[in-house]
Amino acid sequence: MWPIVGVAACLAAAPNPAEAQAAYEHLRIVAPAAPGGGWDQTARVMQQALQQTGLVRTASVENVPGAAGTIGLARFIGAERGRGDTILVSGLIMLGGIVTHRSPVTLRDVTPIARLTGEYEVIVVPAASPFRSLDDFIRVLRARPESISWGGGSAGGSDQILAGLIAEAAGVSPARINYIAFSGGGESLSAIVGGQVSVGVNGLAELAAQIDAGTVRVLGISSAERLPGLNAPTFREQGLDVVFENWRSVVAPPGISAADRDQLTRVLDAMVQSPAWREALTRYRWLDRYVSGDGFARFSEAEEARVQGILRKLGTQGDPAGILASAGRYPLFVLVGLAVFAAGTLAANIRLAKNSVGPSKAGPYVQPVFRAEWKPIAFVAAGVTLHVALAERAGFVLASAALFWLTARAFDERHPLRDALFALAVSVGAYLLFARVLDLSLPAGILARWL
Amino acid sequence: MATFDALANGFANALSLANLGWALAGVTLGTAVGVLPGIGPALTVAVLLPVTFTLDPISAFIMFGGIYYGAMYGGSTTSILLNTPGETASVATAIDGYAMAQQGRGAAALTTAAIGSFVAGTLATLALTLFAPPLAAVALRFGPAEYFALTVVAFTTVAVLLGASVVRGLFSLFLGLALGLVGIDQLTGEARFSFGIPQLLDGIDVVILVIGLFAVGETLYQVWRHEEVQPVTLHDFTGMSRDEWRRSWKPWLRGTAIGFPLGVLPCGGSVVPTFLSYMTEKRLSDDPDRFGHGAIEGVAGPEAANNAAAAGVLVPLLTLGLPSSATAAVLLTAFQQYGLQPGPLLFSSRPDLVWTLIASLYIGNLMLLVLNLPLAGVWARVLLVPRPLLFGGILVLASLGAYSLNRSMLDLVLLYAVGAIGCGMRVYDIPLVPAVLGLVLGPMSEQQFRRAVAISEGDLTVFMTRPISAVLLMLAAAILVGPHLLRRWARPAWAGQ
Numbered sequence: 001m002w003p004i005v006g007v008a009a010c011l012a013a014a015p016n017p018a019e020a021q022a023a024y025e026h027l028r029i030v031a032p033a034a035p036g037g038g039w040d041q042t043a044r045v046m047q048q049a050l051q052q053t054g055l056v057r058t059a060s061v062e063n064v065p066g067a068a069g070t071i072g073l074a075r076f077i078g079a080e081r082g083r084g085d086t087i088l089v090s091g092l093i094m095l096g097g098i099v100t101h102r103s104p105v106t107l108r109d110v111t112p113i114a115r116l117t118g119e120y121e122v123i124v125v126p127a128a129s130p131f132r133s134l135d136d137f138i139r140v141l142r143a144r145p146e147s148i149s150w151g152g153g154s155a156g157g158s159d160q161i162l163a164g165l166i167a168e169a170a171g172v173s174p175a176r177i178n179y180i181a182f183s184g185g186g187e188s189l190s191a192i193v194g195g196q197v198s199v200g201v202n203g204l205a206e207l208a209a210q211i212d213a214g215t216v217r218v219l220g221i222s223s224a225e226r227l228p229g230l231n232a233p234t235f236r237e238q239g240l241d242v243v244f245e246n247w248r249s250v251v252a253p254p255g256i257s258a259a260d261r262d263q264l265t266r267v268l269d270a271m272v273q274s275p276a277w278r279e280a281l282t283r284y285r286w287l288d289r290y291v292s293g294d295g296f297a298r299f300s301e302a303e304e305a306r307v308q309g310i311l312r313k314l315g316t317q318g319d320p321a322g323i324l325a326s327a328g329r330y331p332l333f334v335l336v337g338l339a340v341f342a343a344g345t346l347a348a349n350i351r352l353a354k355n356s357v358g359p360s361k362a363g364p365y366v367q368p369v370f371r372a373e374w375k376p377i378a379f380v381a382a383g384v385t386l387h388v389a390l391a392e393r394a395g396f397v398l399a400s401a402a403l404f405w406l407t408a409r410a411f412d413e414r415h416p417l418r419d420a421l422f423a424l425a426v427s428v429g430a431y432l433l434f435a436r437v438l439d440l441s442l443p444a445g446i447l448a449r450w451l
Numbered sequence: 452m453a454t455f456d457a458l459a460n461g462f463a464n465a466l467s468l469a470n471l472g473w474a475l476a477g478v479t480l481g482t483a484v485g486v487l488p489g490i491g492p493a494l495t496v497a498v499l500l501p502v503t504f505t506l507d508p509i510s511a512f513i514m515f516g517g518i519y520y521g522a523m524y525g526g527s528t529t530s531i532l533l534n535t536p537g538e539t540a541s542v543a544t545a546i547d548g549y550a551m552a553q554q555g556r557g558a559a560a561l562t563t564a565a566i567g568s569f570v571a572g573t574l575a576t577l578a579l580t581l582f583a584p585p586l587a588a589v590a591l592r593f594g595p596a597e598y599f600a601l602t603v604v605a606f607t608t609v610a611v612l613l614g615a616s617v618v619r620g621l622f623s624l625f626l627g628l629a630l631g632l633v634g635i636d637q638l639t640g641e642a643r644f645s646f647g648i649p650q651l652l653d654g655i656d657v658v659i660l661v662i663g664l665f666a667v668g669e670t671l672y673q674v675w676r677h678e679e680v681q682p683v684t685l686h687d688f689t690g691m692s693r694d695e696w697r698r699s700w701k702p703w704l705r706g707t708a709i710g711f712p713l714g715v716l717p718c719g720g721s722v723v724p725t726f727l728s729y730m731t732e733k734r735l736s737d738d739p740d741r742f743g744h745g746a747i748e749g750v751a752g753p754e755a756a757n758n759a760a761a762a763g764v765l766v767p768l769l770t771l772g773l774p775s776s777a778t779a780a781v782l783l784t785a786f787q788q789y790g791l792q793p794g795p796l797l798f799s800s801r802p803d804l805v806w807t808l809i810a811s812l813y814i815g816n817l818m819l820l821v822l823n824l825p826l827a828g829v830w831a832r833v834l835l836v837p838r839p840l841l842f843g844g845i846l847v848l849a850s851l852g853a854y855s856l857n858r859s860m861l862d863l864v865l866l867y868a869v870g871a872i873g874c875g876m877r878v879y880d881i882p883l884v885p886a887v888l889g890l891v892l893g894p895m896s897e898q899q900f901r902r903a904v905a906i907s908e909g910d911l912t913v914f915m916t917r918p919i920s921a922v923l924l925m926l927a928a929a930i931l932v933g934p935h936l937l938r939r940w941a942r943p944a945w946a947g948q
Contacts, residue, residue, distance in 0.1 A: 044784075070649065072859075074649050102642075116923070118521070183637055195596065213794060335632075342622055353519070380670075388867070400847045400850065407842055407843040415839070422840050
């Protein structure tokens, strides 16, 4: 298997990757999610494949997690404009996040490069469930949509989108489905396997081990044809016209030159032929869905329309469970509680100040009375302000050194030189530790050339 | 018996000189990185993962074992010595650990943490060896209703953390709850209280709150007081006295008993076990007033619970393939790197690797003890660093940790704002820990409640008709009301004497 793939890679790739000159000295890959998820995995596999093939001398992965990737997207558009050596991992879930979280920026604001992979989704029930087939399930769904709880990943993500598509195909209004969003893979998986919800919607890769072991039964898979080696009927063969993939892609910042765009495309063309990438596809059960250039741009726009359509229909869920499950009550309770106890604390402190009898009254462990001094506070405040103002402009080393030095002076003004030396040493040391050893990039700023 | 044969095989694989070297390297790296504020176990393992790619699977797993336990342990050091817990798991440790360090007993606190971690880690790994599959089956019976009931139990621990004044403690709790409102509502995907700032969509990271309240708040408070503080004198660098041993061993065992089962639960987290352990120790103590002022039980229990929970996390991961914490999710990636899919079939498909991993957990644990016992005295000397340099360093590391979480300047601004609040809370004698509990438990409690009600289509009785949930809720009621009732019953008896 291995040598065959290797030979195929050498024949297929236009410039032989093994002998190719590195196209990039350094390529930054931004994963808009925390370590461990699908986008992070994609980024780290790319990092390895690009380095192993020599297409890129060094590649780094930066995680900018949050809000279905839209935080990473917004930052990518803002901070990386015009940079040809930085790419962002993106995909279907980001399209959903853009709609759900009303993101001001969309995938139309970046430069599309290529679609990389796809993953099928499945609908499963625990082995003990009364639903033996998709028909059993659809019958109950049509009769009483709210009685079916669908467990899956975050609201507006691929799982909820598929749930909406299935309901629509079955002639049930998507607004009436009782979708229970769980965070992260582990939480939704354990709810599904443990039978806490009627049915589970999730990626095939996440559920593969459970399906193999027979702890869950597949009611349907979102592929067009049955998959070899998997005993799972498709939705289509059971009369629901739903074909769906959770795809992942790569985009570049807005405003890059045509030459940069072509070079990125060439590098990815070669990367997807490399043995390291092919091997990762089988390992993670990813489908090879490589399309670059205009083909990907057209696909992305079509998907955007489809996702927006279904999410609008899912709409603001009409809270099938009534007011207690809605988002409004709890914040009110918390804010009222906060106001009450803040007032109580204030009153208690005023009373204490009036009777000011000192520590003995309120208990033995109250801090001794002391006189606050404002000069040291001013030193620290200056340090903090400088740090926030300088960190991304002048770089972390200078900003940290200023913070350290001013903080030290707040405690003791007698050793400015010693403090300055330590400030520089600690800042440089911490920077090197984070940026070089731990590979967590920090803004280098104006010292970038020397670090 | 088959279990022991398999485990013996695992040990045979793990116990070579080279592999012991990898275990030591893993433990050292894990501890060193875990010490940094904001760099929790998940990030530590993620960052160190590439180091293991070049190794063969067995050596790599041994190194994971070391990194995993090492990172869990590293967090407690700064928590005890500098009152700067880097993540939620070591907040409970900071309460009494820092008080001990202030009294010059930092080395003893570190020692009880190290031995407690070892005892808990070893016992929990043993439980993992023997009972993993049945425990995982029980864990799956926890649904949203049960998790909600569990958070109610956890909220009762606030009662022992209130400090001198109830109203101040509740203010702190509600401050945490209010901060927990910020961000996307998971069930609907709608943003709440994010004021149109995209970085707030994911809420306020609890690590920011912890580092801000403790590390930055402490620094600002020290600056504000600006008095000549007597340098800490270290009574001894050797560790625990006979009395401290006597008082530590029961908390270690109780912490393990609390931490392991809660770690097995897929949404347990590290806050619930550590604080439940802290509350248990305070409630069982003859002299609860010592808590908060350097009670060694308050360090021994939560540290044991924390490490036992870390081993518990491996139960659903290895038996069901469920990553129940961020760290477990990263470990899952590591498994996949070697073509392994953790899940119900892993024990039968690749027993060699699973048992080697389990064996390496025992070894990593032992290594951790060997490494950290002699170091306790060395670490404790950190307190002898001149205060200007110490606090300068703390602020720099805190800001680095906060920034590297999400690469967001807003996090830095939040960090300092929270630090200023933390300083104010110290000045007005408002306890800090309830705020952390509020931020962690509030969203969890709300989301699980709403999930449970949504699944039951609005029927509130689910909390009482599901047995586990009902038992937990009654337990919470007993914890809150029980001591008062006992006192009332006991009083006539005293009066009669």
